[in-house]
Amino acid sequence: METKKIVYPGDKIETGDLKPRNGMYESNSEFFSEYFGVIQESEKFIDVAPFNSPYLPRVNDKIIGKIMDIGPTMWTVDINSPYYSLLHMNDSPWHVSSGDLERYLKVGDYVYARISVSNEIKESWISMRDNGMRKLETGRIISVKPPKVPRVIGKGGNMINIIKTYTDTKIIVGQNGFIWVDGEIENVKQAIDAIRIVEKEAHTIGLTDRMEEYLKKMKGEN
Amino acid sequence: MEGNIKLIRDDGLRLDGRANNEMRPIKIQTGVVQRADGSAFIEWGANKIIVAVYVREAYPKHAQNIDRAIVKARYNMSGYSVEERKRPGPDRRTMEISKVVSEALSSAIVLEKLPRAEVDVFIQVLEADAGTRIASLTASSVAVADAGVPMRDLVVGCTAGKADGKVVLDLSKDEDNFGQADIPMAILPRTGKVVLLQLDGDVTEEEFNEATSMMMEAMPRISELQKNALMDKYSLEDGE
Amino acid sequence: MVSKMPMDASAVLSEIRKGFILESIKTGKRLDGRSLDDYREIKITENFVPKAAGSAMVEIGKTKVVAGIKVEEGDPFEDSPDSGVMALNIELLPMAFPTFESGPPSEQAIEYSRVVDRGIRESKMVDTSKLVIESGKRVWMIFVDIDVLNYDGNIIDAATLAAVTALKNTVVPASKIGQKDYALPINATPVSITMAKIGDELVCDPDLEEEQVSNGRITVTISEDHNIHAMQKGDIGEFSLDEIRKAIKTSSNIGNKLRETYLR
Numbered sequence: 001m002e003t004k005k006i007v008y009p010g011d012k013i014e015t016g017d018l019k020p021r022n023g024m025y026e027s028n029s030e031f032f033s034e035y036f037g038v039i040q041e042s043e044k045f046i047d048v049a050p051f052n053s054p055y056l057p058r059v060n061d062k063i064i065g066k067i068m069d070i071g072p073t074m075w076t077v078d079i080n081s082p083y084y085s086l087l088h089m090n091d092s093p094w095h096v097s098s099g100d101l102e103r104y105l106k107v108g109d110y111v112y113a114r115i116s117v118s119n120e121i122k123e124s125w126i127s128m129r130d131n132g133m134r135k136l137e138t139g140r141i142i143s144v145k146p147p148k149v150p151r152v153i154g155k156g157g158n159m160i161n162i163i164k165t166y167t168d169t170k171i172i173v174g175q176n177g178f179i180w181v182d183g184e185i186e187n188v189k190q191a192i193d194a195i196r197i198v199e200k201e202a203h204t205i206g207l208t209d210r211m212e213e214y215l216k217k218m219k220g221e222n
Numbered sequence: 223m224e225g226n227i228k229l230i231r232d233d234g235l236r237l238d239g240r241a242n243n244e245m246r247p248i249k250i251q252t253g254v255v256q257r258a259d260g261s262a263f264i265e266w267g268a269n270k271i272i273v274a275v276y277v278r279e280a281y282p283k284h285a286q287n288i289d290r291a292i293v294k295a296r297y298n299m300s301g302y303s304v305e306e307r308k309r310p311g312p313d314r315r316t317m318e319i320s321k322v323v324s325e326a327l328s329s330a331i332v333l334e335k336l337p338r339a340e341v342d343v344f345i346q347v348l349e350a351d352a353g354t355r356i357a358s359l360t361a362s363s364v365a366v367a368d369a370g371v372p373m374r375d376l377v378v379g380c381t382a383g384k385a386d387g388k389v390v391l392d393l394s395k396d397e398d399n400f401g402q403a404d405i406p407m408a409i410l411p412r413t414g415k416v417v418l419l420q421l422d423g424d425v426t427e428e429e430f431n432e433a434t435s436m437m438m439e440a441m442p443r444i445s446e447l448q449k450n451a452l453m454d455k456y457s458l459e460d461g462e
Numbered sequence: 463m464v465s466k467m468p469m470d471a472s473a474v475l476s477e478i479r480k481g482f483i484l485e486s487i488k489t490g491k492r493l494d495g496r497s498l499d500d501y502r503e504i505k506i507t508e509n510f511v512p513k514a515a516g517s518a519m520v521e522i523g524k525t526k527v528v529a530g531i532k533v534e535e536g537d538p539f540e541d542s543p544d545s546g547v548m549a550l551n552i553e554l555l556p557m558a559f560p561t562f563e564s565g566p567p568s569e570q571a572i573e574y575s576r577v578v579d580r581g582i583r584e585s586k587m588v589d590t591s592k593l594v595i596e597s598g599k600r601v602w603m604i605f606v607d608i609d610v611l612n613y614d615g616n617i618i619d620a621a622t623l624a625a626v627t628a629l630k631n632t633v634v635p636a637s638k639i640g641q642k643d644y645a646l647p648i649n650a651t652p653v654s655i656t657m658a659k660i661g662d663e664l665v666c667d668p669d670l671e672e673e674q675v676s677n678g679r680i681t682v683t684i685s686e687d688h689n690i691h692a693m694q695k696g697d698i699g700e701f702s703l704d705e706i707r708k709a710i711k712t713s714s715n716i717g718n719k720l721r722e723t724y725l726r
Contacts, residue, residue: 053370
């Protein structure tokens with residue numbers, strides 16, 4: 001299996017004509033990796049994509065969160081990050097009065113929401129007042145390492161779409177690495193297996209084609 | 223006592239058969255504490271040490287640093303890890319080790335990238351056989367990298383010391399107990415900068431220089447093992 | 463928004479002051495006029511606490527510590543039946559600085575204690591073989607307690623100086639057990655020299671403000687045999703091997719001078 005170039009913290013990054021961007025630091029006009037990860041080159045930029053890194057909230061990310069605590073006007077939400085996020089009652093889809101939050105979302109409930117505010121010190125607030133944002137009532141939630149999310153989604157969503165199509169499931173991939181999968185139990189299992197393969201082989205080349213092969217074969221076997 | 227115990231044999235080798243600049247065997251693995259954000263297990267000679275890393279908001283809130291992460295290593299020894307049972311909980315020695323290990327890791331981690339956070343590094347010494355602080359630090363930096371915490375470099379450490387008046391690398395338990403000096407050191411290999419250094423015993427300036435050169439020479443080999451440990455996890459995952 | 467209020471303004475160095483210190487050190491001069499290798503004025507008061515078996519007050523600039531020694535009968539360690547016992551402890555008293563708290567010793571206090579202890583112990587300053595009352599049964603135990611009364615940087619050196627001075631004037635109260643009192647047998651005079659890394663420079667005997675802007679500290683303890691007996695790199699920061707070698711040279715030179723002047 002062909003893989004991209006692997007780097008370790010402190011490894012020198014040969015930037016060439018590309019502009020160094022994420023996952024590296026500068027020292028004496030040279031660039032060095034901050035992560036154990038792979039080199040990713042695009043037309044203009046070069047990045048180090050870590051194999052693992054904690055999720056850090058970014059405005060407009062659509063995420064899945066888990067209610068951890070309930071206050072008089074706000075829920076505290078685990079967004080698969082070192083940092084908790086907050087959901088204010090006025091940013092929920094319901095008319096909630098102060099002190100009555102538990103009626104709508106209990107500790108342990110999952111929500112699909114958007115990061116509406118996040119600041120330099122990684123404090124963030126989420127909002128559910130957008131189309132499609134809601135409490136997730138059925139299905140299963142799994143988590144993947146946050147840096148693997150783009151791979152799970154695929155270019156233009158093509159990876160997740162083939163998984164959905166072949167397994168006949170509904171899937172929401174939170175940009176924070178929490179993923180919701182709903183459908184027939186067997187189908188959900190197959191979809192999760194497929195997602196796990198993508199997560200593990202995220203740093204390899206030609207993964208989408210191999211995934212389609214895998215799904216075809218899996219379907220043929222059934 | 224000291225001086226009365228022979229640590230170098232007549233053939234010039236050490237009691238365990240090693241040459242003066244020879245390390246004990248080292249094995250490092252990652253992904254050993256699945257629940258943690260990152261983890262590592264190191265066997266260094268007879269030392270067995272497991273490390274788990276968690277990254278979270280520092281708690282309580284007033285303990286947070288608004289502009290950077292706090293690194294909190296906690297070195298802890300199991301009761302059964304040493305000859306005579308070690309009473310559980312921190313003591314003065316383990317607290318000092320926790321402090322110097324935390325500081326060494328802090329020098330490598332890009333703290334500004336994780337404001338308000340705490341990088342908790344739990345170090346459990348399951349079996350101790352000289353050189354535990356350096357083995358702990360070497361494993362900790364692998365576990366921190368495994369957790370995806372941004373780092374300028376992988377901290378790597380080693381010890382040297384003096385046994386029977388000779389400078390030797392990677393002290394054994396006997397050499398640690400009955401030798402004349404113990405020098406643990408850790409560096410950032412890219413720049414060679416020293417982030418942990420301690421010494422106790424009796425060495426001349428020349429002996430100190432000899433010891434540090436010997437350690438500097440050994441460091442790249444240990445670095446390689448750290449990198450292999452990180453890589454192994456990913457190749458393993460591929461094979462599944 | 464989250465904020466962390468210090469208890470006292472002296473615990474936080476202003477950015478302006480930081481810049482000022484850094485700029486000044488680049489030119490080789492420090493804010494108090496010292497050059498990089500200069501030590502502050504040292505004042506030693508021997509036998510400061512006559513009730514103790516030995517004692518000293520040491521002032522390095524405004525840093526002020528008292529060391530007091532108590533000598534008591536006790537049991538030897540099982541693995542060294544023919545050796546007395548020494549224990550050393552530094553207390554960072556709350557009166558000395560706003561962030562020092564009462565209660566169990568902080569990591570900082572423990573680290574300082576252990577560095578000072580190692581320098582004294584490893585130089586074999588106290589001849590513990592002459593502290594045996596009855597082999598394997600009774601020995602003299604030397605308790606060195608060091609209180610930091612005012613903190614203005616470089617506690618390690620002040621504490622070492624105080625402990626060494628106090629040990630040198632300690633009397634073993636052997637008359638308590640029907641023998642003759644005798645001076646604590648001393649074999650060496652270790653001196654610790656601590657340097658802070660500020661910018662690209664090593665600065666000897668840092669004061670509080672210098673410690674607050676520093677990136678790492680290094681202590682080297684050497685005795686009159688010219689050998690190194692303890693070293694400690696502390697705080698977050700990094701040193702090159704060249705800087706460490708330079709620190710050893712500086713420690714050797716300045717330590718000799720201090721020993722000649724203050725510890726004869």
